[in-house]
Amino acid sequence: MIDAKWKMMKIVFGELQACVPERDTDGKFDELAQLVKVKREYKEAAEAWEKWIASGSKKDEVDYLEEIVDTMTALATLFWAHTHTRGEDDPDACAMKVIEMVNLKNDLRGYHDFEKECEKK
DSSP: OHHHHHHHHHHHHHTOOOOOOOBOTTSOBOHHHHHHHHHHHHHHHHHHHHHHHHHOOHHHHHHHHHHHHHHHHHHHHHHHHHHHSSOOSOHHHHHHHHHHHHHHHHHHTTTTOTTSOOOOO
């Protein structure tokens, strides 16, 4: 069951696509503006959650889920743009190493085991 969930997670999250990042007047990646966008999307998701909890409607739940994906997309854009606009020799390797590091840390702490209680965050 857990393996099937992990497989589905990889498929779902693999479908996320970064967007064109926020840019300054010179056309360069504006990291602060992208962070502000992430914050704005997160706020919209929190507000959509409150609306869904209050109404319980399927429409409001779908609106909430859409806002979550908007937030994830803004974060994916931030991560991608940061790792790919700094002139690194191999930005893909850098991005993958960071993802692997965080996954390993979370695994060691038990955060990936959905069937047992893990270390308190």
